[in-house]
Amino acid sequence: MISLKDVTKEYRLGKSVINALRGIDLEINEGEFISLCGPSGSGKSTLLNLIGCLDFPTSGKIMVMDKDVSELSDAVLSRLRNNTIGFIFQMFNLIPVLTAYENTEYPLLILGMNRKERQARVSRMLDEVGLSKFIKHKPDELSGGQRQRVAIARALVTNPKIVLADEPTANLDSQTGIEILELMKMMNEEHKTTFIFSTHDQKVVRYAKKVYNITDGRINS
Amino acid sequence: MISLKDVTKEYRLGKSVINALRGIDLEINEGEFISLCGPSGSGKSTLLNLIGCLDFPTSGKIMVMDKDVSELSDAVLSRLRNNTIGFIFQMFNLIPVLTAYENTEYPLLILGMNRKERQARVSRMLDEVGLSKFIKHKPDELSGGQRQRVAIARALVTNPKIVLADEPTANLDSQTGIEILELMKMMNEEHKTTFIFSTHDQKVVRYAKKVYNITDGRINS
Numbered sequence: 001m002i003s004l005k006d007v008t009k010e011y012r013l014g015k016s017v018i019n020a021l022r023g024i025d026l027e028i029n030e031g032e033f034i035s036l037c038g039p040s041g042s043g044k045s046t047l048l049n050l051i052g053c054l055d056f057p058t059s060g061k062i063m064v065m066d067k068d069v070s071e072l073s074d075a076v077l078s079r080l081r082n083n084t085i086g087f088i089f090q091m092f093n094l095i096p097v098l099t100a101y102e103n104t105e106y107p108l109l110i111l112g113m114n115r116k117e118r119q120a121r122v123s124r125m126l127d128e129v130g131l132s133k134f135i136k137h138k139p140d141e142l143s144g145g146q147r148q149r150v151a152i153a154r155a156l157v158t159n160p161k162i163v164l165a166d167e168p169t170a171n172l173d174s175q176t177g178i179e180i181l182e183l184m185k186m187m188n189e190e191h192k193t194t195f196i197f198s199t200h201d202q203k204v205v206r207y208a209k210k211v212y213n214i215t216d217g218r219i220n221s
Numbered sequence: 222m223i224s225l226k227d228v229t230k231e232y233r234l235g236k237s238v239i240n241a242l243r244g245i246d247l248e249i250n251e252g253e254f255i256s257l258c259g260p261s262g263s264g265k266s267t268l269l270n271l272i273g274c275l276d277f278p279t280s281g282k283i284m285v286m287d288k289d290v291s292e293l294s295d296a297v298l299s300r301l302r303n304n305t306i307g308f309i310f311q312m313f314n315l316i317p318v319l320t321a322y323e324n325t326e327y328p329l330l331i332l333g334m335n336r337k338e339r340q341a342r343v344s345r346m347l348d349e350v351g352l353s354k355f356i357k358h359k360p361d362e363l364s365g366g367q368r369q370r371v372a373i374a375r376a377l378v379t380n381p382k383i384v385l386a387d388e389p390t391a392n393l394d395s396q397t398g399i400e401i402l403e404l405m406k407m408m409n410e411e412h413k414t415t416f417i418f419s420t421h422d423q424k425v426v427r428y429a430k431k432v433y434n435i436t437d438g439r440i441n442s
């Protein structure tokens with residue numbers, strides 16, 4: 001479903017080059033529940049961004065849903081991201097002027113879903129992440145962990161095939177983190193949703209069926 | 222050194238009122254290493270903001286360094302925050318156009334420190350948090366955990382009397398988190414720096430000498 005072959009990613013800063021990813025080979029099948037672990041700065045977010053087609057490799061090949069992403073037009077890539085992928089950002093990336101409800105609803109508007117269906121889905125999703133009392137709050141009227149949960153709700157509300165979750169429990173207490181993981185485990189079992197986590201949280205690692213360790217841009221085998 | 226008496230904090234959202242803090246009594250002495258724990262949304266960040274004089278209670282009294290903060294002028298409050306308090310924000314709040322070095326240096330400029338001394342302190346601090354190779358990176362050229370460490374370096378570089386740390390290890394792997402806690406423990410032992418953490422991380426709780434649990438705006442005793 002997703003495959004990376006000899007993928008590298010370089011960033012340039014003035015004269016220096018940062019080798020964020022140094023030759024990644026990775027295969028991910030449908031329905032997997034995978035965790036990517038490694039020290040701060042080791043390349044986890046970079047890798048997730050490439051898989052999610054939010055960024056492109058410096059070299060190497062990435063296939064998503066059996067398509068070489070470097071050969072897709074912007075329009076097709078955009079559709080792939082909206083219809084197939086749900087992304088939970090490490091920094092949440094919520095829209096400041098929209099409420100928790102509106103932020104969560106946004107991807108469904110892009111999909112052209114009708115109002116009645118959107119309302120049902122958004123309410124249920126926000127309830128699943130424990131935020132039904134906070135639907136009218138904007139991000140700056142929410143706690144850190146509440147913002148994280150809006151980011152989670154927004155990524156899951158389209159019922160995507162692939163969920164890329166960048167440190168989804170970082171700002172959550174143990175109990176809330178477990179509730180989120182149980183929700184994701186259920187989606188994985190019921191819909192065969194593929195989950196790829198980047199995490200420092202041992203609870204997430206325990207839920208994962210496969211763990212890849214990344215250090216300094218390489219996956220340790 | 223810090224005392225809160227019957228402190229409440231209300232937020233208004235349209236017609237509804239959110240009671241973020243519901244009568245907090247708390248005494249913190251110099252040199253303490255305290256952790257504040259509780260579920261997402263329970264009031265931890267709100268409490269830290271009040272102690273750090275970044276916000277004011279709806280009712281109740283807050284004393285910092287034996288002064289009633291509601292009686293201080295803006296100028297005195299500002300000096301209190303700059304000279305005495307170091308704040309590590311849950312969302313980092315780095316200045317996007319400044320590099321890691323410049324973000325860390327900023328509080329020393331406010332203190333009017335000379336260039337040679339600033340240079341020595343900033344370099345040492347960024348080295349302590351493992352970022353000497355990243356001093357020229359701006360926030361958007363850093364990983365989540367690297368940004369968190371810049372926020373930490375910036376809060377500690379003035380060698381403040383009181384450090385308010387809002388989830389300082391949330392985006393760090395275990396090893397890096399421990400290194401940060403060891404640094405803070407050393408400052409606490411050498412300088413009697415007072416540390417107040419809000420955290421979901423059991424590692425931080427283990428380092429703390431006192432733990433307060435907060436649920437729904439109240440401290441459980």
Ligand SMILES: Nc1ncnc2c1ncn2[C@@H]1O[C@H](COP(=O)(O)OP(=O)(O)OP(=O)(O)O)[C@@H](O)[C@H]1O
Nearest residue numbers: 141143144145146232241261262263264265266267
């Ligand atoms: N500006 C605001 N307007 C309305 N409600 C607010 C505002 N800021 C915070 N709140 C609410 O106050 C409560 C406490 O928020 P706070 O940020 O202190 O929680 P927290 O314990 O730090 O949570 P977390 O662990 O998720 O960071 C939350 O329920 C939040 O929704």
Ligand SMILES: Nc1ncnc2c1ncn2[C@@H]1O[C@H](COP(=O)(O)OP(=O)(O)OP(=O)(O)O)[C@@H](O)[C@H]1O
Nearest residue numbers: 011020040041042043044045046362364365366367
């Ligand atoms: N735009 C950029 N320019 C230069 N270097 C960058 C840029 N973005 C990321 N980097 C560097 O690439 C490396 C990998 O970053 P990445 O965000 O993937 O790490 P990470 O494993 O997610 O870390 P964390 O656990 O701290 O979130 C880091 O050393 C970072 O400084």
Ligand SMILES: [Mg+2]
Nearest residue numbers: 045090364365
């Ligand atoms: Mg990251």
Ligand SMILES: [Mg+2]
Nearest residue numbers: 143144266311
């Ligand atoms: Mg908080």
